[in-house]
Amino acid sequence: MEGLMEYMVTTRMHYFCALCGDDSKRHFDAIAAIISEQVEERVFSPIHKVVYQVLVPKADSKALRDRLELLQGRKQAYFGINSPSPSGYAAAIAAMTAIDGQSLPSFKRRQLVVACNTIYHVAAVEGLYPSAAMSADDFIPAFIFVVVQCRVEDVLMLKELLVAFPPVSDTGEAAYFVTCLEIAIEYVQSLVLLQELELDGDRPLGVEFSVVAVDEDLRVLVVAAVA
Structure with a gap:
């Protein structure tokens, strides 16, 4: 399916851009997104049940689901969130849960972007970081909290689906949020070991994230410290 998308972009993009009367990157990205959606609709939709059956072992999905349920009672501080959201990121959790209502991988990816951007929006509206915008170091713990609290039926399947069916242009914020x-x-x-331990809902997990600049164009998210 990815090969078909690339073929359409390579051989027909000039024609599609000519129809729009504009070959700018903005139109290129929009046309590439349409191509991805159309190919998914014609190729993925007829076989989606088979894909869901073979993409992820049921035991793996259940194991992750059990751990997510185990963590759902933990407070925000447990995940290393230094400035807790008074709303508990409820809007972002709802946006994340809405992913299950989307059919195609491209639609699910788009909703993931909405959910992630909602985290930034909540942080701004609630004034969680008044001196600066929410950093990547602050976003990751908040996102983990949202993933734990959301009601996506199979988070592991969602991840594998987004990785297995990338769009034509797999860059930018969508690719970052999938990562x-x-x-x-x-x-x-x-x-x-969490399933065997009595957890303290107020105790941080002890993992700190940071973003390291490799060069001007490349930044890597790393674990900065483990307590």
């Missing part, structure tokens, strides 16, 4: 979803899942999966 954040991978980080959140890997983080929860790493908490193997």
Whole structure:
């Protein structure tokens, strides 16, 4: 399916841009998104039930679901959120849950972007970081909290679906937020012993994130400290 998308972009993009009368990057990205959606609708939709059956083992999905449920009673401080949201990021949680209402991978990816941007919006409206905008170091713990609290039926399936069916242009904020979803899942999966421990809802997990600039164009999210 990805090959078909690339073929359409390579061989027909000039024609599509000519129809729009504009070959700017803005139109290119819009046309590429339309191509992705149309290919998904014609290729993915007829086989989506089979994809869901084989993409992720049920045992893996259940294991992650169990750990997410175990963490749902934890307070924001537990996830390393230094400035807790009075609303508990309710709007972002609702936006994240709404992903299940989308059918195609591209639609789910778009809703993921909405959910992530809602986290930034909540932080701004509630004045959680008055001296500056919400940083990546602050976003990741908040996003993990939202992933834990949302009601997406199968978070692992969602991640694998977004990775397996990338859009024509897999860059920008959508790609970054998919990476954040991978980080959140890997983080929860790493908490193997939580099922055997009595958890303190106020105790931070002890992991701090930071963004390291490799060069002018590349920044990498890393674990800065583990307590």
